[in-house]
Amino acid sequence: MITVTLPMQPRDVPLTRLDNGVYRVKGTRVGLDLVVNQYKDGASPEEIVESFDVLRLSDVYTIIGYYLDHKEEIEAYLRDEDRSAEELRKKIEATQPPREEIRARLLARKARMEAEKNAKAGH
Numbered sequence: 001m002i003t004v005t006l007p008m009q010p011r012d013v014p015l016t017r018l019d020n021g022v023y024r025v026k027g028t029r030v031g032l033d034l035v036v037n038q039y040k041d042g043a044s045p046e047e048i049v050e051s052f053d054v055l056r057l058s059d060v061y062t063i064i065g066y067y068l069d070h071k072e073e074i075e076a077y078l079r080d081e082d083r084s085a086e087e088l089r090k091k092i093e094a095t096q097p098p099r100e101e102i103r104a105r106l107l108a109r110k111a112r113m114e115a116e117k118n119a120k121a122g123h
Contacts, residue, residue, distance in 0.1 A: 012058040013066045028054045
């Protein structure tokens with residue numbers, strides 16, 4: 001009988017934390033949140049790799065395993081990211097004119113353009 005010894009060293013989780021606290025898959029711009037949310041939505045690791053062709057299948061499996069082993073911490077991270085995104089959205093919206101105003105301006109512009117087009121066609 002031949003005995004094969006498999007390497008049993010632990011594998012590092014392929015994540016990098018940016019200066020702003022966001023976690024990304026090492027060597028990519030794909031966020032941890034994207035991988036985890038797709039997994040939670042029922043996507044298989046193979047489907048996740050199809051969605052993000054820069055990912056390696058083994059890395060996605062490792063990240064999902066890490067998520068399953070640290071679900072509470074990662075869910076807290078995801079909630080914090082959602083809160084930060086909502087705060088940023090509100091901040092941006094606060095600097096923008098109301099949507100009704102934008103809609104009214106666009107409709108007025110459309111009406112002017114149509115009037116000009118009709119005036120040229122009538123000559």
